[in-house]
Amino acid sequence: MSSQVHPSSEPARWRYLDQVRTRPGPFTNPDLFSGEQVAAAMESMKILVIGAGGLGCEILKNLALSGFKDIHVIDMDTIDISNLNRQFLFRQDDVGKSKAEVAARFVERRVRGVKITPHNKRIQDFDEDFYMQFQLVVCGLDSIEARRWINATLVNMVDEDVEDSYKPLIDGGTEGFKGQARVIIPTVTSCIECQLDMHAPRAAVPLCTLASIPRQPEHCIEWAHVIAWDQEKPFPALDKDDPEHISWLYQKALARAQEFNIQGVTYSLTQGVVKNIIPAIAATNSVIAAACCNEALKIASGCAPALGLPDNNYMMYSGNDAIYTYTFRHERKEDCPVCGNRPRELPVSGPQQTLRDLLDSLADRPEAQLKQPSARAAGKTLYMRVPESLEKQTRPNLEKTLAELGLEDGQEIAVSDPAFATVVFRFTLRFKQ
């Protein structure tokens, strides 16, 4: 085993990388690998990073030091002081500036020869032509909704006859000491929508608990957030980043907690509940971002088998109790609304359920998570959120029962949601009674 190294344009600098990426190892698939072309191919590749936060900063550094030269990054956030414990490309003086721009400039300055193009925008601001220019997409986001959007977009872009239309999506996520890294080859492997039920939303506290029988400090905070704020409107609109607003909620929650003898309301907890703060540390981000970029290097060079090609496609990571990874193959779902071709079964209590209940249930179901659904069935509009005139026209249907709307067991309905404009979610109604 002493095959030849095929150095890049700066052999001394990239010696360690070239030793591995341009020579085959015992696990390299010779059909997918051509050592002499690797360095040049990677240098001309365009790679997109979504998110310049905790994972994004790490991802940009890792890709720059993996031999990628043309990197774009999208993030519309600005830097906050609470980012500084892990987002290592930012300093105190950068607070308030664009994450994408500061991160791009820093890595460009530090790693000579890499070009990073920042986009201080939302991912939804770009069309398919924009996404088509990249060979790989690496995601470090904290929002499920954004992940679902980019996933649906990349799946939609697949044209079976055009090899270049398959854009591998590498996605990372963390929470405290835990996280996951996964590789999605659109329409080939299981996609983010197929895996949606692995990221179930937290169950909401029933409104009656908040309104009349609070027991936990969180109940008092949610009461202040959901009920007291609306009643008293102390400021024109709630800004969760404004300490004055959080202080107001905290005061309200504290007073309510004292009324009910409940302990544990603090400013920090108030902020955590209201903003739904997820704990985050540098170490876990480092692990997950590197796991993602390691897959990017393997896919781009072919120097070792990558996740998703074709076996295991998902690595679960947990660091609370020692270190544990579970790397497995998540199967594609035939009834996935994004990459499948079969409608999904939707259990419904029975014909007496109202359309409103049915549509509301779509928000909580782990495999659906649709917050603003509109619905059609057999050419008939059941409920439409836009345009306004249609909304007004279809609103009375919400209080009608499924029976009154002529919907039967086994019938298919089509649901859309503005958050995922390109996707039609097909469901088959299954009455329990």
Added chain:
Amino acid sequence: MTEIIMSQTPPILHAPSEKERKYDRQLRLWAASGQSALESANILLVNSGVGAVGAETLKNLVLPGIGRFAIYDEAVVQEADLGINFFLDESWLGRSRSQGLTELISELNPDVQGTWYPSENVKTLESLLVDDSQFTIILYTLPIRQGQLAQLEAYGQRHKTPLVAIHSAGFYSYFQLNLPGAFPIVDTHPDETATTDLRLLSPWPELVAFAEELTKDIDNLDNFEHGHLPYVVILLHYLGQWKASHNGNPPSTYKEKSEFRKLIQAAARTDNAEGGEENFDEAAAAVLKTLATPSLPSGLKEVFDHEHTSPAEQRSGFWLIADAVKQFYEKHGCLPLPGKLPDMKAQSKVYVQLQNIYKAKARKDAAEILEAVRAMPGGDRVDASEVELFCKNAAFVKLVNATGGPHAKTSPASRLKAVAEQEFSNDESASLTLSPLSLLPIYLALQATSHHVDSATPPRADNILAAIAERVPGAERNERVIQAAQEVVRAAGGELHNVAALTGGLVAQETIKIVTKQYIPIDNTCVYDGIAGRCQVLRL
């Protein structure tokens, strides 16, 4: 029961400080106590070899605000460093790598103090280590010269300092914790759902009285009251009924518990608007989990069984408390009550009363243990809050490295042989059991190059296999060991940045656990395979 209510202070006083805002996302994991432990720590990184993994580790410790760090690194920055290490740039070419890393890593957090060696006054590792104990923990990267390793190990033994060995090459890495002795952790942060301990099979008088009072006229309660009985009370009430018709015995078999669950379900009222009762649903769902007779958790058993005779252990509050808890367990047949009540459907007032009954019992148990601790020699120094924390977490207390350290009964060499035998035999049936293959071959191959510091002549497969054969005879013929050796040869002693960054994340995380004594560190070696995309922890 009266509750102490903190007086209301103006909101501005509660708003977080600048520092709390900066560290907010991590304080939610390890709280102020963990943060202050981090800030008192002083870490030494001996950065040998390519050195990217060391820099990445340090980055993840400086960001959350470790107190101080020092880097010992003899290398001079070369072109190749700039292609692998993010904390060096052109301006450092030809200069001290130690200084370059220290300056660029220090930029990440102005709260942290960094120093570098060799310096004017301290020219060798040996002279750095002659000082009194000053390092909380020492990290060193491989390959390293044998002599330097011996100096580090001697220092670790002399000062009881944890050592962490880190080796990253190509797609592979491992790191190994070398703790100076048994390492107990109380604040293990178990999953919330695992911690429920309601004592329904052995309720104390106050709890029984409370439940009886609420249910004495259960059939005549109005629908609101009935629908808001806490499930703890429901279960206690029907347990009483069950025992009366079963010779005083609670449901014990799975079949009996299923029957009992049906009894609860049948007791729910359905003639209301909802057609059922949520609190009875909660009660039925809790049957299997809450009606189990508790056994002594294995982690705590290990603590109870551990001989703690070293002077350091005899001085420690932990072991005094452990002894007292053991006495308590032997006397009462149960652990001190943790006292936490999960949320359940109930009226606010009733829930808070019930919560206070659990808290009061927990305080009573903790007081009994504190008294026992105080009666022991040296027990007067133990803090009441330490006892409280132990009682709250007793079922989840964990002893890491219980059998390792300098007093281990078996030598590292024979442990390695035993583990190898086990792992290779598991691998033979792995395709049947669908379990992942062992990553021990990676450890063996990397370890064979532990002292290969000469970068001009990269390691060769036959040398690696010969070194493996010396440690684990026969392993050198194992197909996967041969492949691992070839993969290590491909790296030619070089690191890949991603693997260095990933490993640096893992090591930093474990360092934080050791320094804060929170969460559970690995015991004791973690191997990473960047080709398969997974880790394995081995006890070597």
